[in-house]
Amino acid sequence: MKIFKKKAVITALAVGLIMWMGLVPSLAQKPVTIKFAHFYDPAAGPGHAMCVEWLEKTRAAFEKENPGIKVEFEWAKWDEIDIRSIRDYAAGIPHDVMMSSPQLMPKHFIAGDYLDLTSYAAKWLKARAEDINWTPVWKKCFPLGVPLGIHTRLVIYRRDFFEKYGLDPDRTPEDLDSLVKYAQLLTRDTNGDGKTDIWGLGSYFGPSRATIELHFAPYIWHFGGKLWDPETKRADFASEAGVKATRFVYDLVNTYKVTPEWAVSGTHDDVMLLGFLGGKYAMAAGWGSYWIGPVEEKGWTTGLFPPKPWGKATVADIFVTPTKPRAQFTNAWALSINKLSKHPDESFKLIDFVVTAERLIDYPDAGLPTLLSMWEKPELQTDYYKKWLEAAAHGKSMPYTAHYGELADTVAACLQEILIKKAPIEATLKKFEDEYNAKYAGE
Amino acid sequence: MSSKKGGLYILWEYKLPYLFLLPSVILLIFFLAAPLVSGIYMSFQKISLRGISEFVGFRNYRLLLGEGRFRNNLLFSVLYVAGNVGLSVPLAYAAALLITGKLRGIQFFRAIFLIPFIVTPVVSAILFRSMVNPSFGPITALLEMITGKHYIILADSTLAMLTIIGHSFWRSFSFIMLFLAAGIATIPTELYEAGKVDGAGAWARFSHITFPLTKIHLTIVLLIITMWTLQDAETVYALTGGGPGYSTEVTAVRLFKDAFINFNLSYGATIGVFLLMMSAVFMVFYFKLMGGAEHY
Numbered sequence: 001m002k003i004f005k006k007k008a009v010i011t012a013l014a015v016g017l018i019m020w021m022g023l024v025p026s027l028a029q030k031p032v033t034i035k036f037a038h039f040y041d042p043a044a045g046p047g048h049a050m051c052v053e054w055l056e057k058t059r060a061a062f063e064k065e066n067p068g069i070k071v072e073f074e075w076a077k078w079d080e081i082d083i084r085s086i087r088d089y090a091a092g093i094p095h096d097v098m099m100s101s102p103q104l105m106p107k108h109f110i111a112g113d114y115l116d117l118t119s120y121a122a123k124w125l126k127a128r129a130e131d132i133n134w135t136p137v138w139k140k141c142f143p144l145g146v147p148l149g150i151h152t153r154l155v156i157y158r159r160d161f162f163e164k165y166g167l168d169p170d171r172t173p174e175d176l177d178s179l180v181k182y183a184q185l186l187t188r189d190t191n192g193d194g195k196t197d198i199w200g201l202g203s204y205f206g207p208s209r210a211t212i213e214l215h216f217a218p219y220i221w222h223f224g225g226k227l228w229d230p231e232t233k234r235a236d237f238a239s240e241a242g243v244k245a246t247r248f249v250y251d252l253v254n255t256y257k258v259t260p261e262w263a264v265s266g267t268h269d270d271v272m273l274l275g276f277l278g279g280k281y282a283m284a285a286g287w288g289s290y291w292i293g294p295v296e297e298k299g300w301t302t303g304l305f306p307p308k309p310w311g312k313a314t315v316a317d318i319f320v321t322p323t324k325p326r327a328q329f330t331n332a333w334a335l336s337i338n339k340l341s342k343h344p345d346e347s348f349k350l351i352d353f354v355v356t357a358e359r360l361i362d363y364p365d366a367g368l369p370t371l372l373s374m375w376e377k378p379e380l381q382t383d384y385y386k387k388w389l390e391a392a393a394h395g396k397s398m399p400y401t402a403h404y405g406e407l408a409d410t411v412a413a414c415l416q417e418i419l420i421k422k423a424p425i426e427a428t429l430k431k432f433e434d435e436y437n438a439k440y441a442g443e
Numbered sequence: 444m445s446s447k448k449g450g451l452y453i454l455w456e457y458k459l460p461y462l463f464l465l466p467s468v469i470l471l472i473f474f475l476a477a478p479l480v481s482g483i484y485m486s487f488q489k490i491s492l493r494g495i496s497e498f499v500g501f502r503n504y505r506l507l508l509g510e511g512r513f514r515n516n517l518l519f520s521v522l523y524v525a526g527n528v529g530l531s532v533p534l535a536y537a538a539a540l541l542i543t544g545k546l547r548g549i550q551f552f553r554a555i556f557l558i559p560f561i562v563t564p565v566v567s568a569i570l571f572r573s574m575v576n577p578s579f580g581p582i583t584a585l586l587e588m589i590t591g592k593h594y595i596i597l598a599d600s601t602l603a604m605l606t607i608i609g610h611s612f613w614r615s616f617s618f619i620m621l622f623l624a625a626g627i628a629t630i631p632t633e634l635y636e637a638g639k640v641d642g643a644g645a646w647a648r649f650s651h652i653t654f655p656l657t658k659i660h661l662t663i664v665l666l667i668i669t670m671w672t673l674q675d676a677e678t679v680y681a682l683t684g685g686g687p688g689y690s691t692e693v694t695a696v697r698l699f700k701d702a703f704i705n706f707n708l709s710y711g712a713t714i715g716v717f718l719l720m721m722s723a724v725f726m727v728f729y730f731k732l733m734g735g736a737e738h739y
Contacts, residue, residue, distance in 0.1 A: 083706050090494060107706075111492040195593065207684030262577040264687050265597035280578075402492065405705040413512075417688035420598055435510055439710075 033070040034096040034343050034350060037085075039078035040365075045269045046277075046294045050364040058363075062353050069346050079209050082107065083405070085338060089113035094340035096347040102140035102147070102331045103213075103398040110402050114144040115337040120348045121146075132355060134372045137332040140397055145334030146351055149289075149366030152392040153214055153328035154320050155179075156276060156287035156295070159313070161186055161198065165282075172319035176222065176248065179283075179322050183258035186282035200258035202272060202281035205249065205419055209405070210268035211412040213329040213398060214286030219245035221396060222323035228399035228407060234441040237411055238429035246418060246425050253419050264416050276316075285321065286328070289367030289388055306362045307379035318384065320391045330395020333365060368392055403440040410436045479719075485712035492706060503713040512689050513697065516714075519604070520694040520721060523679075524672045526608035527615060532665060534612075535619035540653070542620065543627045553621075560617040568681035571610045572597070597683055600690035607679050607691055611672055619664050626660030627653060662733040669725045673718060694718055 036059070040051040059071045074095065076084045082104040088095060089111060100108065108114045121129065121142070132138065137147045159169035165186055173179040183200025190197040203215045216237075217227060225241020228234070236242070252259040260280075263271055273291055276284045277298050295316050296305035303311035321328045335354060337347045353359065357374050360366050368388050369375055375389070398404060414432035417423045454461060486503055488496040507513045538556070542549050559567065574582045575596040586594050596602045630653065638648045676695035679685065685692030685700065692700075694714060702711025 080704060083704055086492060086706055087703065107492060111706075207686040260577075262595040262598055265595060265603075265683075266572075266576070403705070406707075409700065409705070413686065413688045413692075416686055420687045421600065431511070435512060438509070439506055 031068050031070045032343050032346050033072055034341075034346050035072050035074050036350065037074040037076060037081060037095055037098040039076055039081050039099060041075065041077075044267075045273055046297060047269065047273055047291055047364065050293050050297070054363050054365075058354060058359055061359075062350060065353070066346075066349065069343075069349065071350065085113050085336075086111040089338065089340060092340065094342060095338035096341045096343055097350050098336050098338055099148075100141075100145045100334045100336040102137060102145070102334060103400075103404050105140060105144050106400050106402045107404065108144050108336070113339055115339050115341065115344055116143045117146065117337065117348070118143045120352075131371050131373050135332075135370055136395070136397075137330065137334075137370065140331065141334040145336040146355055147332040147334045147370045148355065148363065149332050149360060149370045150330065150368040150392050150395075151289055151332050152330040152368065152388065152395045153286045153288050154318050154387065154391040155283055155285050155322070156291075156316055156318050157283040158281075158315060159317050160315055161282040169317065172317075173322045175322050175324075176219075180252070180256055180258065183252070183283060184256055187258045188282075196257070196260070198279070199260050199281050200256075200283060201252060202275050202284035203249070203252060203259045203263050204268050204271045204286065205253075205264045205412070205415050206266055206268060206271060207409075207412055207416070208268050209408040209412075210272075210286070211415060212408045214268075214288075216245060216249065216411060216415060217396070217398070218286075218321050218323050218328050219248050221325050221327050226399075227411070228401055230400065232441070233401070233443045235407060235410070235433045235436045237414075238426070238433035242429055243426050246415065246429060249415065250418060250425065254422065261420075264419055287318065289392075290365040292367075293364035301384070304382070304384055305364070307377075307382070307385060309378040309382065311379065311382045311384060313384050318387050320387060320394070325396070326391075326394045327396045328391055328394070329398060330392055331397060332367065332370065401440075402443055403436075406440060407436060482712050482715050482719075485709055486716045488709050488712075490708045496709075499709075503709050507710065507713055507717075512692070513714075515689060516692055516694045516697045517717065517721070519690070519692060520673060520718075522604065523608060523611070523675075523693050524669050524725070526604070527611040527672045528665060528668055530608065531612045531615040531619055531668065532661070535616050536623055536661070538616070538620045539623035539627055540649075543624050556617040556620055558617070559613050560621075562614075564614065564675075564678045565681045567614060568610060568678040571606065571613075572682050575606055598687050600687060603683050603687060603691045607682055607693075610678060610682060611675065614678070615668050615671065619668060622664045622667075623657060623660055626657040630656050658733050662729055665729050665733075666726060669729070670722055673722055673725070694721070 036055075038051075038055060040048045040055065042049040042052045055073065059073075062071060063069065081099055082101050085095060085098050085100070086107065090113075098114075100114070121133075124132075132146065133142070135147060135150055137150055141147045155172075157169075157172065162169040165188070167182065167185065173182050179201065185200070186198065187196055187200035188198040189195060205211050205215060212227065220227060220237065220241050223241035223244040225236065225239045225245065227237050229236045249259075253261055253263065265271075272284055272286065273294060275281055276287070277294060292301075293305045295301050298316075300315035301311070301313045303309075304313065320326050335351045337344050337351070341347050355370070357369075357371055360369060360371065361374070368385075369380065374380065379385075380389075399407065401407060410432050414428060417432075418425055418428050485496075487498060487500060489499045489502070490496045542553055542556070562570075574580045577583055577593075577595045577598075580596070583594050583596060586592075586596075594602065596606055634652050634656075635648055638652055643651065674695050675693070676699035679691060679693055679696050680699060683691040685696045694717060698711055698714040698718065701707045701714060
């Protein structure tokens with residue numbers, strides 16, 4: 001009986017061992033699936049469609065190099081992806097890699113939904129770390145995210161329209177006065193039906209964060225003001241500078257009539273990207289570096305996306321925003337890891353894979369290179385990219401407030417009321433500023 | 444004697460039916476009452492992004508009511524509901540009378556009328572947005588052709604409000620019509636025949652038979668459409684984003700923005716309580732307006 005028991009135990013152990021040996025490799029081989037949350041929607045226009053193609057290409061390359069990891073995409077709207085992360089974190093819904101905005105990092109910091117990436121970045125070799133962490137955008141993202149590029153903005157213009165209407169396409173406006181004069185000259189009714197067909201200066205004042213970031217902030221900075229005071233932690237857009245900036249945009253639409261009234265409705269992509277590519281503007285302000293690709297695809301530049309050493313702006317060229325600080329809003333999309341991720345190591349592996357020159361060089365939404373080594377390449381030494389670099393060097397960020405979304409909504413709604421209803425500028429700015437401060441002053 | 448044996452006695456005497464009711468009551472408490480109480484409780488708190496909450500009494504209510512924007516949110520909600528209900532219910536009633544009649548090809552129209560109801564709300568909102576696009580929208584072009592003026596519909600406060608009402612009407616119409624048609628179809632034909640024998644004309648038959656007997660359906664459909672419209676954030680947000688300015692920012696859109704875009708849960712909860720109160724007011728108003736329902 002004893003011998004029988006012993007045999008049974010040995011047999012059970014042997015079977016167990018064999019099963020374990022068979023099971024462990026099969027478990028190890030089971031691919032890990034990580035989710036990659038992005039906001040590119042092929043139906044949203046050519047810019048988005050190109051990014052979706054790039055994502056698919058990147059996923060295929062990553063999975064080929066890492067056979068044990070599968071990547072699944074998740075989608076959220078670009079101005080909702082950060083809040084989705086915070087909301088899902090509160091609800092206990094895990095995500096892995098998520099695209100994120102530097103201007104919302106204070107909100108993420110408070111919510112605690114993103115993983116601190118310090119321990120991962122510490123493993124980078126010195127050269128690799130220095131190649132990534134040189135940019136000012138890095139400081140806005142890290143340690144909750146790694147920037148994918150540098151997004152800055154400037155003014156795009158049609159060289160052919162300049163020539164047609166007697167302007168030298170190599171001499172662009174140097175200040176706001178000349179910007180308005182150029183815009184007035186370029187605003188045209190081409191078929192004589194009494195309606196404007198070409199608007200001198202495309203801008204956007206719709207219900208989106210793009211309004212405050214790209215079409216209001218540069219002007220308030222020009223007049224020496226700020227949107228939000230970091231000392232008092234109060235909105236400050238109704239200051240004297242704010243009034244002057246608002247007067248300027250009001251005049252663009254209602255006095256000089258160089259910017260269409262419909263700039264207050266629709267989406268930013270529809271009004272700006274599709275508007276410019278559709279030939280509606282001679283100049284368009286707040287033009288993002290993530291739209292270099294669609295302009296190339298349109299055939300208005302050659303060899304600029306992906307950049308080539310001989311790249312040239314043939315029809316659509318650019319100049320730095322002609323304000324005093326020559327500053328435009330500068331940020332980037334970043335990649336973050338959700339704190340509830342069950343696969344943070346694999347998630348960082350994906351981030352590390354994406355943030356390489358090989359991947360970022362043809363990422364349409366990257367804007368300008370986040371890797372220092374990429375700037376030394378001859379293809380980025382062209383006049384065109386030097387202008388982008390100048391714009392990036394002057395770039396400014398949005399206020400570091402946890403209520404940035406509310407601030408953006410408030411300013412957009414306020415401008416719309418002034419532009420459409422022609423509400424008194426000073427009183428309206430004050431009314432909206434007071435409403436914001438009543439709730440969020442002092443954070 | 445029996446009065447002394449009130450509540451508990453009855454409960455014990457009829458325990459079996461109450462036991463059968465118990466699961467539903469528990470589910471109702473769990474899924475309806477608990478979130479409601481939790482929402483009201485949240486409205487008295489300040490909740491940080493980390494989820495740390497602090498009791499602040501009526502602060503959220505005070506701040507919101509002191510805001511011109513919020514008072515407008517409430518007003519726009521009433522306008523939105525009144526516009527949609529005022530437009531869709533009478534027209535849908537007329538259409539319901541039409542499709543319950545013995546007309547040729549009515550089956551085809553029933554199917555056609557259903558289309559707005561089966562299209563996803565956000566999709567139909569985006570469709571509407573493209574229809575009022577200032578450059579290529581057919582509605583804009585039509586308006587321009589009629590009046591000779593160029594319109595930027597979503598940049599005009601009044602036209603933007605009319606657009607969201609129009610869209611809501613387009614969506615609600617078929618549901619109301621089918622609901623009322625179902626009610627009309629249940630009226631026994633004998634009543635109409637008796638009316639005819641008594642010499643009642645079409646109007647008399649409608650006002651003395653059809654309308655009184657469909658009052659209950661009308662009340663229910665009014666309530667349903669009012670709740671839908673009042674709580675409609677998705678289509679308004681997709682169409683106008685609450686703009687221009689805040690001129691189409693109805694209460695539900697404000698709630699959506701505060702709670703789910705800017706993640707101010709306490710304000711979101713407070714706005715939710717206001718929405719609840721508005722719904723209750725509409726409910727009482729409809730019941731008062733319609734009086735008792737007729738039965739046969």
